[in-house]
Amino acid sequence: MSSHAEILHTRASSLLTLIDGLQIENDLTSARRTLDDWRTEMFSLINNIHLTTTNKLDSLTGRLHQLKQRRSAILRQEIIPNLSKVVIERRKNLSEQELNDIKKKITKTDSDLQVFGRLLAKISNDEKKLVEQIEILKSIQRENAELSSLDNISKMQRRFILDSCHSPFIAVSDDNHMLIEDDDHLVLFDEQRRINEIPWQTKQDGSFIGSIKDLTYSNYLGQFCVLSSLNFFTIDPHMSTLDKIEQLKPSTGSHYQSIACIPNSSDAFFALTTSGSRTNIERWSFLSASLIKRWYHDIFESDDRLISCIRANETCLAICIKQQKTEKGSQNQNEQWRVDIFDFTLVRMYRGVNLKAGGLGTYITPFDDRSWLAINGNDIWLLGEQGECVEEKSINEREQLHNIIVKDEDSNKQRQYIVKMGKPAELRII
Numbered sequence: 001m002s003s004h005a006e007i008l009h010t011r012a013s014s015l016l017t018l019i020d021g022l023q024i025e026n027d028l029t030s031a032r033r034t035l036d037d038w039r040t041e042m043f044s045l046i047n048n049i050h051l052t053t054t055n056k057l058d059s060l061t062g063r064l065h066q067l068k069q070r071r072s073a074i075l076r077q078e079i080i081p082n083l084s085k086v087v088i089e090r091r092k093n094l095s096e097q098e099l100n101d102i103k104k105k106i107t108k109t110d111s112d113l114q115v116f117g118r119l120l121a122k123i124s125n126d127e128k129k130l131v132e133q134i135e136i137l138k139s140i141q142r143e144n145a146e147l148s149s150l151d152n153i154s155k156m157q158r159r160f161i162l163d164s165c166h167s168p169f170i171a172v173s174d175d176n177h178m179l180i181e182d183d184d185h186l187v188l189f190d191e192q193r194r195i196n197e198i199p200w201q202t203k204q205d206g207s208f209i210g211s212i213k214d215l216t217y218s219n220y221l222g223q224f225c226v227l228s229s230l231n232f233f234t235i236d237p238h239m240s241t242l243d244k245i246e247q248l249k250p251s252t253g254s255h256y257q258s259i260a261c262i263p264n265s266s267d268a269f270f271a272l273t274t275s276g277s278r279t280n281i282e283r284w285s286f287l288s289a290s291l292i293k294r295w296y297h298d299i300f301e302s303d304d305r306l307i308s309c310i311r312a313n314e315t316c317l318a319i320c321i322k323q324q325k326t327e328k329g330s331q332n333q334n335e336q337w338r339v340d341i342f343d344f345t346l347v348r349m350y351r352g353v354n355l356k357a358g359g360l361g362t363y364i365t366p367f368d369d370r371s372w373l374a375i376n377g378n379d380i381w382l383l384g385e386q387g388e389c390v391e392e393k394s395i396n397e398r399e400q401l402h403n404i405i406v407k408d409e410d411s412n413k414q415r416q417y418i419v420k421m422g423k424p425a426e427l428r429i430i
Contacts (some may be wrong), residue, residue, distance in 0.1 A: 053126060060119055067116060071109045079105055081384050137275035146367070146382055147393045149417060149430055154399070156419075156428040160189060164423035168363055168402040171215040171224050172418050176407075177237040179224045180420060180427060181212050186226065188240055189427065195238040209244075210255070214309070218261040218268065221286055225268070229255040247289035256282060260312040262344070267292065269317060271307045279307045281346055295346045308337075311372070316349060317342045318372050318387075320362040323354075337362040341387050352387030355379075363403050373406050380404070398422055 079102050152261030158387045163183040171179045180191040186198040200212060218234075219222050226233040232248040235241065250256050254272035257279065261268045266287040278297040285292055297304075306322040319342060324335050337359065338352040355362065359376040367373045367417040371390065372383045378401045382391040395401050400423035407416035 029353060041407045044275065049130075053130075056123065056126075060116075060123065063116065063119075067112055074105055075109065078102075085298050088346065110337060115126075132138065143407065145391060147380060147391050148417075149415065150380065150393055153395055153401070153419065153428070153430065154309070156430045158191070158429040160194060160427040162187075162425040165420065165422045167212065168361065168420065169212055169215040170403050170405055170420045170427075172405045172407065173217045173224065173237050174222075175223075175237075178405075178418060178427065179215055179217075179226075179235060179237070182425075186242070188235070188237060191429065198235070198240060198242050213256050215226070215259045216259055216261055216311075218249060218286065219263060220266050222262065225259055226260060227256045227259045227270075232256070232259075245289070246283060251280065251294065256283075257307055258310045260310040260317060262312045263314050269310055269312060271310045271319070272308075281310075283344075299342075299346050305335075309363045311364050311366060312344075313366045313369055315343075315369075317344060317346075318364050318366075318383075320364050320374065322362075336375055339364055339383055339387050340374060341385070348386075350386040351387055352383065355381055355389070365403075365405050367406050368408075373387070373404060375404050379402065 006382045015080050016138045022360045037404040047164055054234065067148050083102065162180075163185075167184065169181045173179075176191050177195075180187050180189075181200065186200055187380055188195045188198070203210070209231045212226065212228055212291040214227040215224060221234060222236075224235040224237060226235060226242070230250060232245045234243050234245060236243075236338045250270075253275050257268050259268055267283055267285055270282045270284060272282060274280060274297070279300065280296045280297060281299065283292040283294075284290065300321065303323045304321050305324045308322065309320040311318050319340050320337060321340055322335055322337050335357055337353040337356050338354050339362070340348055340352050341350040342348050355374060356376050356379055359379075360376055362376040364372050367382060370385045374381045374383055378395040378397060378399070380393045380395070380401075399421060402422045404420070405418040407418065409415050417428075419428040419430055420426075421428060
């Protein structure tokens, strides 16, 4: 045992030496400066091209108006009437001077049209080049898109067929065990197979426990957390036992809605819905099984009505909020989802952008230590650390998406997605 501890100590010390010896701050600063310079230069080039081309188009528009007004007037008022008298009415013959004058005017008009045609061809060629550049930029964007792995969600590494999929809830452990709700069962998988099923009953020992409200994983407990309306449970992924934790109870008049476990901490946040359809937040300690603090609904904005999901990373809490606004003089209510970022004292750090109107719920998972993945139906958003939209994607409507869990990058810099589908009813590893 002591030799094993000595090996681990040596390895940990080596890692610490390696981390302390990383001297890449200047490289990162230089890369950031290069990126900012590129952005500035691109904006300058785009503005110059836009201004030059706009001037060309304005000039061409003016020349077109002149061509129409002047040449059309000459053709309509002078040339065609005089020629008509000769060709159609046969009233008189035009003199050679008059015919030459008409010929010069027709030739001039024809020449003007040819020049105008060449200018139009030039503009069309410029437009084609702009479209090509846009496509090149789009291609670069696609190649560098973080969500490119979801372009074809049907191409998965592995899939598990489910009995039904009415529930969006899914959780993944540190050692890649997966827990889902499927047809009134909690089903446990590893990466290769279905391990076990635990029946979920609305009543246990004669007491009502309610429907499942959320699933997540606590790396402090080393267990899955299962939240019903009125109770908190844990599941050991290796023992497949469901245990009810009696010490954790929702406050009087409230029901559990969602849970967020702080990574590498014994604390967790609970979102609770009150009888007045408002939301409270509580912070509990798993270590002492005690309430640390409760925040009431005044931490939210006046139009906020519902929380569907809360999740935490090591520094902050992300909360999926539905806001409900009624326009003056209108019976219609505008319901928008957004993701706000709070610190662990429940001070709002950033108000997120509006993502989507309606939908049954918005669910969120940490994408990395600075960004989040939000899911509402078949719409997916990659959100930055301030709740801003970095990337957006929609899944083919022939399939129905319920939820996604994002796994950390592996040694090959590949990010893995655990996807729970509603149509078809499947659990997919992408």
